[in-house]
């Protein structure tokens with residue numbers, strides 16, 4: 001542990017239990033459920049944005065809920081090393097759906113004022129209203145919007161309100177779970193720009209979760225890649241794109257849309273995602289990996305360190321820096 005450590009995940013796993021049929025029990029699934037997060041170890045440093053990326057169902061949202069304390073891990077530990085004052089950091093979350101996360105019967109003032117009141121950050125109606133106005137302006141809305149209701153705003157504007165509400169709690173740590181995935185492509189870029197400016201100006205530490213690698217490339221200092229509950233690679237954003245070490249990372253890079261063009265759709269990733277309740281043996285990615293050998297089917301790959309303080313889990317040291325390593329995939333998506 002070092003002084004710059006903000007959040008530490010130590011061998012964290014989460015199993016969702018479910019009722020099994022007799023046949024299922026006889027078959028094999030000894031865990032009796034879905035191991036949505038499997039043995040994840042990760043450190044987030046002060047002031048850093050850690051991106052988590054992977055396809056739907058890889059366990060990203062489960063990890064977010066574990067880190068936020070909404071849910072306890074089945075095994076492993078999650079800790080926030082105490083700051084100088086010995087306090088736990090204040091945490092806020094921003095979710096994907098700005099429609100369901102705002103109470104339609106409350107005015108925007110009530111919504112944004114709530115965390116200010118709960119954490120006793122200002123007292124008195126005038127001071128609280130002044131802070132609400134300030135936050136609305138900070139997220140690109142206007143003080144007059146405080147009197148309105150959520151239904152009067154577009155999706156992008158509602159996400160701005162959610163961001164203002166999160167900032168109202170004066171968080172040291174922000175968890176963003178697919179904050180732009182429900183928005184139109186043109187609005188996505190505006191919200192990402194806003195979030196980037198806020199992170200820079202407010203020196204927030206954050207966990208940014210998305211299925212879109214192009215989005216974390218813009219937002220994150222470091223990126224963790226998840227596949228079927230496991231962290232398969234972790235590196236700085238620069239290193240991950242320059243020299244991916246795991247074949248799944250290479251496929252995600254090839255599937256990522258180009259944020260500089262109007263076509264920002266994700267390209268499909270080859271192969272079918274296995275059922276997380278019954279992950280493949282050995283390397284979980286072997287059923288989709290063009291480099292798979294017998295060892296991949298039978299043996300769990302070791303965790304290997306990269307030169308630049310990253311890590312990856314693959315039996316081989318493949319050179320994946322060139323996009324042509326998956327010609328079939330690239331021909332299909334061209």
Ligand SMILES: Nc1ncnc2c1ncn2[C@@H]1O[C@H](COP(=O)(O)OP(=O)(O)OP(=O)(O)O)[C@@H](O)[C@H]1O
Pocket residue numbers: 016017034035036054055056057058059060061062063211276277
């Ligand atoms: N409450 C739950 N009970 C049982 N299984 C669950 C529960 N929540 C998630 N799962 C399962 O755990 C796995 C991981 O889900 P999770 O939502 O964390 O993934 P994700 O990567 O965030 O996906 P998405 O982007 O679709 O939300 C999936 O197989 C999912 O079906």
